Amino acid sequence: MDNLLAIAVGSIFVHNFVLFRFLGLCPFFGVSKKTSSALGMGVAVVFVMTCASAITWPVYTYLLLPYEIEFMRTVTFILVIAAFVQLVEMVIRKHQPSLYKSLGIYLPLITTNCAVLGVTLVNLEQRYSLIGSVVDGFSAGIGFTLALLLMSGIRERLELAHVPHSFKGLPIAFISAALLALAFMAFTGIRL
Amino acid sequence: MPELIVSPSPHIRSDISIERIMYSVIIALIPTTACGVYFFGVPVLTTIMVCILSAVMTEYVALRLMGQQFVMDGSAVITGLLLALCLPPRLPWWMAALGAVFAIAFAKCAFGGLGQNIFNPALIGRTFLIASWPVAMTTWIRPLSYDAVTTATPLGLWKMQQIGTPYINLALGNVGGCIGETSAIAILIGGLFLIAKRYIDWRTPLAYIGTVGLLMLLLGEDPIFHILAGGLLLGAFFMATDYVTTPVTREGRIIFSIGAGIIVVVIRLIGGYPEGVAFSILLMNAFTPLIDRHVQPRVYGIKRKKIFTPTADKE
Amino acid sequence: MKLDELTKGVFKYNPVFYLVLGLCPLLAVSTRVDNALGMSLGVLFVLVGSNVIISVIKQWIPPEVRIPCFIVVIASFVTIVDLFMHGYAPELHARLGIYVPLIVVNCIIFARAEAFASKNPVSHSLLDGIGMGIGFMFAIVGIASVREVLSTGKMTIFGYTLIPQFTQSPAMVMLLPPGAFLTIASIMALINYKKTMKKEKE
Amino acid sequence: MSELKRILSISIPLILICIISGATLALSFDLTKERIREVEERKITESLASIFPDASFRKTGEYYTVLVNGEEIGYAFLAEGQGYSGTIKTMVGLYQNGTLSHIYVVSQLETPGLGTRIIEPEFTNQFSGKRIEDLRLRREGGLIDSITGATISSRAITEIVRTRAEVIRNET
């Protein structure tokens, strides 16, 4: 049985998807200008990652493995994720317009977020069980949100700083990410 | 040229200036530095000078490049000195210099210089060096041994071989470790000086050290050992109290210190490194903007707004 | 005119430095130059293939299933790359790990499919794909060379030593995530600096 | 009826693309299948040969029984687990008396220059002749010296080998 706590801590802190595995960088830099939108994106990512982990596990175990077509995992996973995200978007749009307004706009961005496909592939590589995969998906999302929130806090403060001209915009964001990654090295080698 | 200088309010009349605080901090660091030189020999003076010089030079060059005027406000000196104090005694001088250059260039000037940086530059310098040259950064020498016999730090001994160290050695500084972190008494003298002068808030070190002590006690470890060993005291008095990179409000600073304390305990007990003070402060630096946002003083007569409402841009 | 479609991806609208796309593989596999070369060849192949196919089939795709259709096409090309790389370059395949299947979600590919291939004729899409692929290659190989030289003190590509060992204690941090972010930050700051210099001259 | 027609007109392109893609992939899988199997097998045989030269192997369940001149002398098996930044896969040779013959790292994704040094003989040779119980880092009471600066990777591979070896020992 997987050690669920170890999986969770591992995905949130030690192998943080953004700062360690370099996944989901586009939204990390794109949606981190304001804390409110960072939080919205984070919630959407947590939701999609958890669901994607929960769906792709049975697809792999009961569809691909028995017929020995594991090589199709990329195609099927991404198809499942894309269709799922689109379905969720439609449903929310119809039934929860206010939720759609706050979260829905981030959903299309998530289809091509490599962190989502990444987490499903990591689940496979680590051979997690269904519950392990769901926990991993959820905590990877939380880790992503944490990094995104920290980044947005830093960037909001940078708005007021006299950043040298050449560093304005993305370069200083990258430097902040570098220093954040340095700080996150604190969690290297945590064992539970 | 007009003689009159006008600036917008508030106009504060006080003889406390940035320079004054900075030089007080340097004075407060003198006992620690002296202990470092006494225990680890004269060569550490080279490390200290190299760090300070490269920090100041980098700041000078960076400010010139940015078209700003260079002011000798002592902040770069402090960054250099603090960085040197948390380096191993026999680190090659060029590594120390690179650490100082990196600290000033990327952690301070790239963000716009004094008062604008998010992370503590000295600690960024140290972490950068740990990430770059892990072996050199974990080679310690035995105190008072001028032939530089290598040894381990008290925390290293505790973590790897479950060997304790007598309190008296920890208090005096007669143990292996970074130049300025070994002598608890020297750090306390400097720290209390700053508190007496009211340049730093006593709550920060108290909350920080208290959290570590309490948690260690609850988890069945020796709290006094963990308070005295490693860089906790140096970090608590001189780095967690940095004006720029820590929260503005009193509550914010207490949250900051408790968070840092928890991280130290986590790293020391289950982490991959024996010591976690530098990392803990850096991580809480990253949280500082968020803490500041949450713990804003309430404006009289205005209802506290919900800060986190996930909304589309410009709702 | 047509040549424009090719060269714009390399310089003017470089997918990495101008459009800021495809950062994840860019930073993740740029620890060594040969990894970077292998990765960018894979990306180039997928980009060209999917651009062409999508611009051929675009008129038959109803809007409701546009994203799933595009992504299946892209994923198929990626799987082909994955399989052939596994068979014919097993070492490279092992080193790139999960970043090979993750080419699917390389934002460059999907962005070009959406923004360009689904609106332009086949020939243009082909050139656009090649241009963007080469632009990506430039960026990733550039970053990888900086990181490899600084972090190992030498540079070797597929066994050939280009730069011999010049220091015994290179900066290990360049291999780690912070080093990757620092490299791209410095490069982008340099580009910004050049741009402002140019503007001031005008 | 028009509803059905609408649904069909939307879904048929996707279905067609899926079918074509499935066929193409199956085809390319067939094309590369042999090659990939050879590659994987070569990896296994190479690693087996490096651990037990001049021996023959018989696959028994999850491990290989090692035969020299028809006589069983030990077992070889694959151990894998999470390293610092990816899965570490190691071939382990175990003598029947419970000591290790040798280990050979089949694949790993550790940090180049640091963690990757676990593949160097200086590190792997330490495992030869050790009892399973001693496969811990020295600081944790074992007999394995970790690589300076790469404690995490050293510990990971030691743990991976030990846990798997314990399982295999109990099975045989």
Place this chain on the structure above:
Amino acid sequence: MIEAVTILGILGVLFGMGLAYASKRFEVPLDPRVGRILDALPGSNCGTCGFASCDEFATALVKDPSLVTNCKACVEESWLKICDTLGLGVEKRKQELALVACSCDSVAKFDYDGVKSCAVAALSGGGFTTCKYACLGFGDCVKACPFGAIEKRGYQFFVDFDKCIGCGACVDACPRGLIKIVDKNATVFVRCNSRDTGKTVAKICESGCIACKLCEKACEQHAIRIENNLAIIDYDRCTNCGKCIEACKFGTILSILPPRKAVAEAAQEA
């Protein structure tokens, strides 16, 4: 082979049908005009129309077509398309432009040592410029412009005519009210905002308006009049004849210049 095709095929059927069904089942009734308008809008979400995004603006437009003039960012072609979609008669749209009405190198009466922002500087001791109408030069307008159309050259600010849409975001940002919105076709403009008497202006500024009334006399359309010691152009009457420019012969004293020319010249000098 068969398995691969079947399974991917089944997934295709599943999701194809599912999405097709869902797109009908969860269809949100949307005015088709909104989509068309949204296509035509610039999509820059600049917010100068008074709505948070182009999306919201499009929804509001369908309900109230009279808001159509709010969007200043869209090009002529899209403007026509929007009017067409809304069923409005196509009328020529008035295009506007922001211009900075100060051209002097103001002298400082004291050293200002505070936040580098015009708004703050204007409040500190009444502003540090000798001329109390002069530009403070910290560029609050540059920061306010959502299109990056204002640029600082030397001490003065210039508006990029291609980028400026006359949205007026900068007008509110200038604490001295130096920015005026004028018709895009206008060629004359008073680059001074001083209401001081001619004597005072002449003393402190080389290019300010001293209210000599020469331009007023020269204008055949009676489009210029002096109010509060400042020349003011009535653009409804102005025919862009340029007589006033010639009339303002004191060269630098009163500068009524065609803005395009002025900027071109200034750019050359810089």
